[in-house]
Structures are given as C-alpha cells and as structure tokens.
Amino acid sequence: MKATPRVSRPVSWPRLLLHILLILIVVCFMGVFLLLPLATVFVEALRSGVHAFMQAIAQREALSSMRLTLFVAAIAVPLNLIFGVAAAWAMTRFEFRGKALLGTFIDLPFSVSPVISGLLYVLLFGAQGWFGPWLDQHGVRIIFAVPSLVLVTIFITLPFVARELIPLMQAQGSDEEEAARVLGASAWQMFFRVTLPNIRWALLYGVLLCKARAMGEFGAVSVVSGHIRGLTTTMPREVEMRYNEYDYVGAFAVASLLALLALLTLAVKTLLEWRYGDQIAQHTPAGH
Amino acid sequence: MQRRRVLPGFGLSLGYVVTYLGLIVLLPLAALAWKASGVGLHQLLQLLSSPRTLAALRLSFGGALVAAVFNAVIGLLVAWVMTRYRFPGRRLLDAFIDLPFALPTAVAGIALTAIYAPNGWLGQWLVPLGIQIAYTPLGVMMAMVFVGFPFVVRTLQPVLEAMDRDVEEAAASLGATRLQTFMRVILPMLMPALLTGFALALARAVGEYGSVIFIAGNIPMHSEIAPLLIVEKLEQVDYAGAAALGVVMLCFSFVLLIVIARLQRWSGRWAERSA
Amino acid sequence: MTLLLSHLSRHFTDAAALDDVSLAIAPGEFLALLGSSGSGKTTLLRILAGLDYPQTGSVTWGGHDLLNMNARERKVGLVFQHYALFRHLTVTENIAFGLRVRPRHARPARAEISARVEKLLKRVQLEGYGKRFPAQLSGGQRQRVALARALAVEPELLLLDEPFGALDAQVRIALRRWLRNLHEELGLTTVFVTHDQEEALELADRVAVMNRGRIEQVGTPEAIYQQPATPFVCEFIGKVNKFELRREQDRLICGALELGADPWARRYDRAVAYIRPEHLALSASGWKAHLRHIYLAGSVAHLELALDASEQIIEVDVPSEDLLQMSLQPGAELYVEARTATVFPLLDAPGEAKPEDRRVLKPHQRA
Numbered sequence: 001m002k003a004t005p006r007v008s009r010p011v012s013w014p015r016l017l018l019h020i021l022l023i024l025i026v027v028c029f030m031g032v033f034l035l036l037p038l039a040t041v042f043v044e045a046l047r048s049g050v051h052a053f054m055q056a057i058a059q060r061e062a063l064s065s066m067r068l069t070l071f072v073a074a075i076a077v078p079l080n081l082i083f084g085v086a087a088a089w090a091m092t093r094f095e096f097r098g099k100a101l102l103g104t105f106i107d108l109p110f111s112v113s114p115v116i117s118g119l120l121y122v123l124l125f126g127a128q129g130w131f132g133p134w135l136d137q138h139g140v141r142i143i144f145a146v147p148s149l150v151l152v153t154i155f156i157t158l159p160f161v162a163r164e165l166i167p168l169m170q171a172q173g174s175d176e177e178e179a180a181r182v183l184g185a186s187a188w189q190m191f192f193r194v195t196l197p198n199i200r201w202a203l204l205y206g207v208l209l210c211k212a213r214a215m216g217e218f219g220a221v222s223v224v225s226g227h228i229r230g231l232t233t234t235m236p237r238e239v240e241m242r243y244n245e246y247d248y249v250g251a252f253a254v255a256s257l258l259a260l261l262a263l264l265t266l267a268v269k270t271l272l273e274w275r276y277g278d279q280i281a282q283h284t285p286a287g288h
Numbered sequence: 289m290q291r292r293r294v295l296p297g298f299g300l301s302l303g304y305v306v307t308y309l310g311l312i313v314l315l316p317l318a319a320l321a322w323k324a325s326g327v328g329l330h331q332l333l334q335l336l337s338s339p340r341t342l343a344a345l346r347l348s349f350g351g352a353l354v355a356a357v358f359n360a361v362i363g364l365l366v367a368w369v370m371t372r373y374r375f376p377g378r379r380l381l382d383a384f385i386d387l388p389f390a391l392p393t394a395v396a397g398i399a400l401t402a403i404y405a406p407n408g409w410l411g412q413w414l415v416p417l418g419i420q421i422a423y424t425p426l427g428v429m430m431a432m433v434f435v436g437f438p439f440v441v442r443t444l445q446p447v448l449e450a451m452d453r454d455v456e457e458a459a460a461s462l463g464a465t466r467l468q469t470f471m472r473v474i475l476p477m478l479m480p481a482l483l484t485g486f487a488l489a490l491a492r493a494v495g496e497y498g499s500v501i502f503i504a505g506n507i508p509m510h511s512e513i514a515p516l517l518i519v520e521k522l523e524q525v526d527y528a529g530a531a532a533l534g535v536v537m538l539c540f541s542f543v544l545l546i547v548i549a550r551l552q553r554w555s556g557r558w559a560e561r562s563a
Numbered sequence: 564m565t566l567l568l569s570h571l572s573r574h575f576t577d578a579a580a581l582d583d584v585s586l587a588i589a590p591g592e593f594l595a596l597l598g599s600s601g602s603g604k605t606t607l608l609r610i611l612a613g614l615d616y617p618q619t620g621s622v623t624w625g626g627h628d629l630l631n632m633n634a635r636e637r638k639v640g641l642v643f644q645h646y647a648l649f650r651h652l653t654v655t656e657n658i659a660f661g662l663r664v665r666p667r668h669a670r671p672a673r674a675e676i677s678a679r680v681e682k683l684l685k686r687v688q689l690e691g692y693g694k695r696f697p698a699q700l701s702g703g704q705r706q707r708v709a710l711a712r713a714l715a716v717e718p719e720l721l722l723l724d725e726p727f728g729a730l731d732a733q734v735r736i737a738l739r740r741w742l743r744n745l746h747e748e749l750g751l752t753t754v755f756v757t758h759d760q761e762e763a764l765e766l767a768d769r770v771a772v773m774n775r776g777r778i779e780q781v782g783t784p785e786a787i788y789q790q791p792a793t794p795f796v797c798e799f800i801g802k803v804n805k806f807e808l809r810r811e812q813d814r815l816i817c818g819a820l821e822l823g824a825d826p827w828a829r830r831y832d833r834a835v836a837y838i839r840p841e842h843l844a845l846s847a848s849g850w851k852a853h854l855r856h857i858y859l860a861g862s863v864a865h866l867e868l869a870l871d872a873s874e875q876i877i878e879v880d881v882p883s884e885d886l887l888q889m890s891l892q893p894g895a896e897l898y899v900e901a902r903t904a905t906v907f908p909l910l911d912a913p914g915e916a917k918p919e920d921r922r923v924l925k926p927h928q929r930a
Contacts, residue, residue, distance in 0.1 A: 036409070189664045191297075
C-alpha cells in the first residue's frame, strides 16, 4: 500500500452517509457475531461469583485436564516446528519432482474435518483397525489413551509452521544462504546464523497459531479419547463434559481459561503483525 | 557430470518431510482407503442411503453452502470497510476478525448456545418473535458462519490493500460511475480471492464439529450433522458405516483442496513476474 | 595462478545456458563478461563461485580442479547482484562473517577480526558505519559493504555480478574507477559480469562478449571495439550502420556501397558490412544522401541521413564544431564517405555468417 497521503476531495453528504452506514453494519455484525460470544463466556463463568469460579477451576478434573492439554501441546508443537522448518527448506530451496504433490499433502490436514482425522486414527489403531489386533496382543493402548491424543493433535496442527514459512522463504530467496556458503560457512553455521535469524518472527508466528490450535482441538480429540474422565480429558473435552452434566458455571469457567488463551494468542499475533509485519509473509488464512 | 546441489540439506530435509508425512498423514489415509475398499461399492451406497444419513449429509453440505455464501457477502463488506475506511477502533476490531481461529470450537459452541437458547441472552427476545435459532438448522448455520467468517476477510484484505487506487481513478477518468467501477473493475479483480475465501469457508463449515454440536441439539433428521453421525457410528463400533461417511467427506475435501489450489494459481496470474 | 575454463556446457531444461565455453584468465587480470540477459554470463560466474555446476567441461585454478570443491572450499570472493547482505547483521558483523565461521583452528583471534574489519571499513570508505544495518545504508554503501565482506576472507579471485547494476549513474561512475584502483592495489584476479558495454570497455583489461551461451569474442576493449570478430559483436558494441551486400558479377554491392573485384569477393554470393557512424564522414564526393535530423549530443552530433540510391537510413557522427560551420538544415543534400568497413561473408543458410573470413577494408564507392 502506498504510504503517501492523498489529498482527498471533500466527500459528498450521501457518500458520507453510505460510509457511516457500512461501518455501522460491520461493527454491529462483528459485535453480535464475534464479541458477544466472547463476552458470554466470561459473564457466564462469573455468574455465580468469583469464588464459585475459582472453585470450579481448582477441581482435580480441571487441573488434570490442563496438565494433559499442556502435555499434548508440548509434544506436538516442537515436532511440527521441526517438520515445518524442514518442509519449508526442502520446498523453497530445491527443485524436485513431485513438489506440488508434496505441498498438497502438507496442506491436507487443513481441509480435513477434525472428526475425520480422528476417524483415520481409529481405523488405524482401533480394535477393528489395521494395527488394532497386533497392538492388543502386545498390550499397547493407543486409541482411548494419551498417544492417540498426541497423534491426532500432530495431524491437525501439522501444516501451521510450514505454511507460515514457505511463502516467506520463497520471497526471501536463497541469496543470503549462498553468500554464507561462499564465505565458508558450514551447513549448520549457515542455518543458525543466516536462515534462522531471517525467519525467526514468522517461526514464532507459526508456533503461536500451532499452539493455539493444539490446545483448543476438540473434534478429533473427542473421537479418539473415549470417556475415561481424568485420563484422556483435555480442557475442551472437560468443557463439554461439564456442560453435558448441566454444570454450566464449571463449563464456562474452564472455557474462560481457553478464551483467555485465545485472547492472548490474538494479542501476541497482532503485536507480531504490527511490529514485524514485513518479516511475516502474506498468506492465505487456514486452520480449523 | 552429475548435477550437484549448492545448498546443503536436501536429502535430510526432504527425507524427514516425506517420512513424517508418510507416518502422520498417508498411513492413516491408507487405513481409511483399506477399510472403505473392504466395504464394497454396493454396500457403501446402502450405508449412505439411510434417510438419517442423507438428512445429515444434506444439512452438513447445504448448511455449509448457505453459511459460505453469507460469509462471502459479509466478508467482502468487512474487508472493504477495514481497508478503505478509517474509524476509531478499527485496528482493534481488525484484530478480532481472527477470533474464530483462536477460540477453541467447544468454547464457541457453548457460548453460541448460551446466547441463542430459548432462555439465552438473545434467545429470550427472539423466540417470542417466532425466531428459533438454537436446536434448529438455523443454529447449525449460525455456528458455521462463525467458524468460517475469517477466511473470506483474510483472503480479500491483502488483495484490496495491494490494489492500486490508480485503477479506480483510471476508471473514473474514463467516465465510469462508482457502481460501474465497482462492478466492472474492482469485483472482477477480487473474484479469485473471493472464491478462494468462499471455498476455504465452505471446507471448514462442512467438517465443523465442536462449535455446531452444542447449538444444533442434534435431533436426528432435523439438526444432526454428518460429523456427529460419524462419531455416533464409532461409538456403536460401526466402523464400516463411519468409514463410508468418512470417505464421502474426505473426497469432498480433496476436491475442494484441488479447487483452492487452482484458484490460488488463477489469482496469481496477474502478478508481475520478477526476473 | 591461471584460471582455466575449458569446454563448459550447462543445459537447463528448456535452454542451453552455456555451450562449450573455454576461456583462460591470467593472474591479476580484470576481465568483464559482457552480454545481454540470458547470454549465460551469470551462469558462468555462478559456476566459478561454486553455486552452479556444468554438465561437461572443467575449471582449474593454478592446476587445482575447482569443480571438485564446493562453494565454501573455494575461497573466492563473490559480490552478488543485489548484494545479499545479511539483513539481521550489522555492517561489521556482515564483514566479519566469513572469518567468524571458520573452524576454530583457522579462525583469527577476536581482536584481529575487528582490526581487519576496521581496515576494510576504511578501505571501502565506510568508517563509522559499522554499527548500522544494511537497511540503513544507501545503494552505493551496501555495494561497498558487500565488497568488503567478500574481501575479508582475502580471496585471490574476486567475482562480481552486475556490480553497478542497481546504482544511480553518478555513483556508478565514481565506484567504477574506485573498484579499478582497488583491483590494482590488491593484485586480485577479478571477473565481473555486466550488460553495460560502456562499463566493460572502460574497466576491464579484457572483455569476453557472450551471446546465447557462447563466447563470441575475447579481447582488449580496443580490439573488441575496433576489430569486432563476429556480426553479433559489431551490432552489440557501439552504434553501427548495417549494409547487406549481394554479388553482381565479380563485385559485392549494396546500393551505393561496392566492394571491388577482390578475389575474396568472388567466393561469396552475399555479405554483410558494418560501418560505425564515426567511420563515415561528410565529403565532396561519395554517396549522395539527404539530411533528415540532427541530434546534438555535446561534443558530437549524430546526423540521420537517407541514402538516395537505396533509401536506407544511416547515421553519421560529426564533431559539433564542424557542424556549426556548415549550418545545415534538414533536407539538405550531402555526400558521405566511408573510411573503414567490417565485412562478413554470409553463407547460404539465412543469417549464418562466416566470421573467420572477416575483412576490414576501405570500400570503393560508385559516384
């Protein structure tokens, strides 16, 4: 966008009214459709007072769901971080056959319904699944246990970092890396001294989105986690269970923690965009 | 002489990526293909043709289509206002566009229900007027609009920002009215991005689960969506039925993915090639 | 150490970038690779730097096979066209990069690195700019940082890709002379790629003119300009008037231009003659022509003439002072005489010239 200020000619009255009308429509729509639900979460959580809220989130089930959610994210996010960097390096620095196909497969988890992703893993590891009988014989539990939560979360959040890095690294080109090589840098010196500093903000951005999604995933987790409360219940599942038990304050209390996390994500994301917008690539939004 | 690669790490990065994708994405997909092929086409059609399944598929696809069309219209309006007009609070409002991406779907689901339920914040006023949203297809679509909203706005915004004002000024200097300029110049230039955003919102809404199931009420034949039916079939250990539904939805995702890739190439055709 | 390139070929999927290129570059030489985009000059430079590899051929440097070394082992200095400065590092850090990434046993001490960087900053006239980031520098300053960075590792071979391409005309001319001095001071072997013939002719000891993956001619700037070896070089370097000749009995003729009964002329049916505008002069006799335009360009005036015999448009350069005395007007009748012409016989295949049989001669003129 051009930064030069334009001397705008005076806007006519009907035109100005149209502008104001359009702005009002947008503000009202976003108010009712986006901000109202957000406000609802906090108001409902505090409906019976701060004390009830604190009690609701201090319950053992709530705490164990938080631990599990953090645990799952702590495994899935770093794995997808490494994957994303490797994928972006291969996709942007080399020409090879099947590159477009590889790109399609990297994007695939974005367009698959979370429930379907869960289904895929049930068909792979469930009782009637591919590896089900073998796993059963050896006493390994994947479905209805923590490993399946980790696997579906990895699946769902797989593209985030890669999708953030690929357009940026494409735009940056490989000149600086080639310069580093000509100047005598080894492969890892080149990576840590040139590549990584150039992509750090985009990387952080991708990790942020990946983490938010990993902690909020619901559909896929519902399919593979079964109903063993406390053992495989992540925070979003805890919200559902409490809601279904008509414990509205409890449900909204846990939900409000997730909403706070979402707000924090939005804040950091916006800050990154304002501050380092030029070092984060323009890209098509994605994510379930 | 063999063609050598100048930058290091080709084998390592590609090998890692392919192995990782193979284990995380391709292997599970193969399991679904295997399960579905074991069912057979005839039985597959039979599994899909039960009235309840058909109703669920109709709601998921039809509802998603309506929601995506609605999102295309409102998304265009929001993107336009956000890029063209300056008003207090614009930057803050702009940041909240991504809320549906950031808010876990289950949280959105219970919040929407709390608003539109007959005794809810808005529901208590709307229901007496005869507008029932929660536990109806309308509620399902409402949730689908919520989750799909950012796609259209976020695909249109960069295009609108990059669009040269000169083009509009040129149209005006050639005698076009504001409406003609919009319909004949701006809209065609936005079309690839608009369709991309529409397709992304559609893909998202079809597969949506968490935010829909609370407000839907899940009444069979009325407000039950296909992903929920898959979950129920899995709970009844009906893997074949679940796989059949899964294949249909996955095929739809594939087609949309290809369409989106095409659209993105199409929208790139005006980009000037840099040397 | 001599840099020897022999029979290099590099094919991309759609086209040949290099087609059997051989070249010997003497130690201490300043060589320009001159050509338009797509001529293969950048590919050749990248092969020397180790950023691309040929399918066939060899590159040796004082007898060592360069192609068996990768980019980081070659220790050449390379200045990229768009500089490729590390945007997250300061000027000092950029220059020190090549020293800091050395293995511990070969790495100079911290103090020595900073001393060397200081020296280089002084050499490229950027003292006091060490703490800035590349984004805070002008184009010419960035160029000099890129050069200092390449020189920090003390290469014996310096490669520059369009070193002045992205600069303003004034900065460009100043930097050119400065670079030439630097080259002589350091005793480097320097190869630079350019599409700007003026730059190549002014700076280089020798110029290699490239066209479609081949080297058309290698020679001193004088040789390239005065004795172009191929029709391409004639047309690419400087301005030129082109005449297509065909045989009539034992003479080669084009309108008013005629090559005499040379035994040479009898061997070919067609030929092409090139005459530079400054090799044409106004005179009392010669070809009859009419003046169409006068373009004054400082000390020289370019006259656009139409030859009466063939209606061909030609350009003649005349000192501006001479022109002043003649007080010519468009439409005036003039006579033009050629001092020298470069003639290439043409073979039967259209456009195929035979550069080996080139002749530089003074054409006979019909009255």
